[in-house]
Amino acid sequence: MSDFEDDFITTAAAQVYGKSKSIALDIRRGQAVRDVLKQCYNISSDFKSGCLLDIGCGPGIITRILAESFEQSLGLDVSQNLISQAQTIASPRPITFKVGAAESLPVTDSSADVITVVYALHFIQCDQFITECKRVLKPGGIALFHGGVISKVSLSNGPQEIMPDTTPLIKDMNDKLKEIANKLKHPERHLLDCHETLYNDIKWPGKRRIVTTIENVLSLAELRRHYMCIPFVRRLGDGEENPLIKLVESIKRLWSMENVDEEQIEICACYHSVTIILAK
Numbered sequence: 439m440s441d442f443e444d445d446f447i448t449t450a451a452a453q454v455y456g457k458s459k460s461i462a463l464d465i466r467r468g469q470a471v472r473d474v475l476k477q478c479y480n481i482s483s484d485f486k487s488g489c490l491l492d493i494g495c496g497p498g499i500i501t502r503i504l505a506e507s508f509e510q511s512l513g514l515d516v517s518q519n520l521i522s523q524a525q526t527i528a529s530p531r532p533i534t535f536k537v538g539a540a541e542s543l544p545v546t547d548s549s550a551d552v553i554t555v556v557y558a559l560h561f562i563q564c565d566q567f568i569t570e571c572k573r574v575l576k577p578g579g580i581a582l583f584h585g586g587v588i589s590k591v592s593l594s595n596g597p598q599e600i601m602p603d604t605t606p607l608i609k610d611m612n613d614k615l616k617e618i619a620n621k622l623k624h625p626e627r628h629l630l631d632c633h634e635t636l637y638n639d640i641k642w643p644g645k646r647r648i649v650t651t652i653e654n655v656l657s658l659a660e661l662r663r664h665y666m667c668i669p670f671v672r673r674l675g676d677g678e679e680n681p682l683i684k685l686v687e688s689i690k691r692l693w694s695m696e697n698v699d700e701e702q703i704e705i706c707a708c709y710h711s712v713t714i715i716l717a718k
């Protein structure tokens with residue numbers, strides 16, 4: 439077990455994560471993965487067959503969006519606490535949520551049409567997991583691993599053209615987070631490089647990646663809350679030594695909005711997103 443595995447398994451961390459993350463961001467992420475799936479798996483919007491396996495499903499919001507296209511879905515996570523949260527939300531399609539690890543999938547050979555991993559690949563022992571993907575995917579099945587980093591923040595409805603550009607501030611935050619994650623050898627370093635190192639190490643003939651930009655409209659307060667529920671970011675405290683806090687405060691200063699309620703500052707946050715695709 440790595441030093442950081444506890445980040446999601448402990449009741450306290452899982453509780454904060456599941457309850458405070460942004461539903462708006464999760465919905466957009468779920469839709470983005472579904473769009474990639476439609477593109478490369480040739481599914482139409484009324485496709486409702488096959489079996490989905492969503493690994494590292496957390497509180498299950500994204501699983502529910504993906505499950506709309508499948509006859510049956512299984513959400514797996516190592517955290518009992520997050521699985522319990524996932525089991526409480528209603529879904530229009532049949533989904534089973536259960537505790538399980540990516541490295542030893544509790545399903546039979548050739549049983550999954552699609553495997554998804556959203557914002558979780560960096561926590562998984564990739565070699566063992568890839569062996570499991572080969573075992574459980576049906577011939578013709580596909581695995582999609584999705585993640586990304588914030589790349590741009592602008593005012594969502596306002597005089598955008600005259601508002602100073604926040605791109606250098608975002609770059610500064612990403613660079614600082616990468617530096618800290620690299621120093622700690624924290625799994626988040628692999629998300630901060632958009633899973634590039636993990637991708638290079640995956641042995642799978644014909645593997646490929648799709649790069650997209652996902653736009654999300656949310657309040658600055660929601661963005662702050664969403665980041666602060668990530669255990670790695672929360673560990674860094676709530677002062678400006680935490681690159682996320684520094685970013686939010688710097689954006690407000692840059693836009694001369696220090697005295698405006700963050701809940702009222704509606705932003706468009708762009709994510710540079712990468713989906714790894716493995717077809718069997």
Ligand SMILES: C[S@@+](CC[C@H](N)C(=O)[O-])C[C@H]1O[C@@H](n2cnc3c(N)ncnc32)[C@H](O)[C@@H]1O
Binds near residue numbers: 493498520555558
């Ligand atoms: C950042 S969260 C993402 C949750 C969800 N996919 C989402 O995007 O909302 C990462 C999740 O991976 C789970 N996880 C970590 N290691 C895992 C493993 N080896 N097998 C299955 N799940 C794992 C964690 O418990 C956590 O819920």
